[in-house]
Amino acid sequence: MYASVPMLAIGVQQYSINVVKLIVFTVICLYSGFFAALIWNDITDVDIDAVAHPDRPIPSGRISKKKFFAIALVFSALTFIFSVLISIICFLIVGFAALFVTFHDKYLKKKVKIPAYSEIFTPFQWIVVVLFGFFAGWTALPQTSEIIINISYLGSISTDKTTVIQMLILILFTYFADNAHDLAEGIVDADGDKKQGVKTYATSFGGKNAARISFIWFLISGVLGFLLFFFTILSYFFLVLFIFIWCYMMYYSYRLLKAKPYEFKKIGAIVGRKGFDYFLICYVLIFIDVLIQVLLFNF
Secondary structure, eight states: OTTHHHHHHHOSSOOOHHHHHHHHHHHHHHHHHHHHHHHHHHHHTHHHHHHHOTTSTTTTTSSOHHHHHHHHHHHHHHHHHHHHHHOHHHHHHHHHHHHHHHHIIIIIHHHOOSTTHHHHHTTHHHHHHHHHHHHHHHHHSOOOOSEEEEETTTEEEEEOHHHHHHHHHHHHHHHHHHHHHHHHHHHHTHHHHHHHTOOOHHHHHOHHHHHHHHHHHHHHHHHHHHHHHHHSSOOHHHHHHHHHHHHHHHHHHHHHHTOOGGGHHHHHHHHHHHHHHHHHHHHHHHHHHHHHHHHHHHO
16 A cells, blocks of 8 residues: 555656665555554543453553553654655655644544544545655656755655646545545444544434445545546556445445444444455555556566
8 A cells, every 4th residue: 555655656667776765665654654653543542442442452451551652652763764764855744644643643533522523634644645655756756847846955846737636636535435434433433432522423413424424435435536547547457446346335335324223333343344445455456556557667
């Protein structure tokens, strides 16, 4: 997943050692950042998880908060080290994301009373993957482009309008695909979220309405998947497999809409898990598609 974005941004070309290094550094940086954010979320949500997910590491007693925090610090350090090795701008993107995740998980999602606040803003953590991947290519690789922005002490950004449009479409896809599965999982976590004052779609508007919105979000993600095919270098390999998994996901999302009260949370959990798989597999398809094209071009 983390390799797919810079590869999509760079496009099909001869891969030099600098291109390979950029992709490897991006993967290490984002992979480490993901685990740091995941652990930090487990630490801050321990009261919610004690109700909704008692089998998770901290509520189950398999690890202490202190040890988990130490592991998070190691992953955080790797994130910052490899981001600065790419570019200062990438370092700033990671720094802003870390601040947002910290305050969102620790304070904002339990304090801000805007309806559905938590799930409206949670997908921004995944949008960082898209921003980082594109800006890594734009700032770390020499290229001639129609848009060149020089920033004092931070370096330059080189890109073009077409690539910016591609980034925006992928950002929107990421937001709606991730949010769709978050809403389904929020139905399952509603009791724990209510106790902690966390504003999700389910706690703000009810489980049934959250399921309806989730279905619409999955539908929009499908449209955006088609736009990715039309506006990027992605081939029919991506399109055919994407249509298949999207239809599969829509089927389960529709099942949640029609679920009986006694099976509502059970199907919500299934849609949440499958929705996350759908979200990640789409990125994997992007990676495989671009990789095949690059290999055919280079060999």
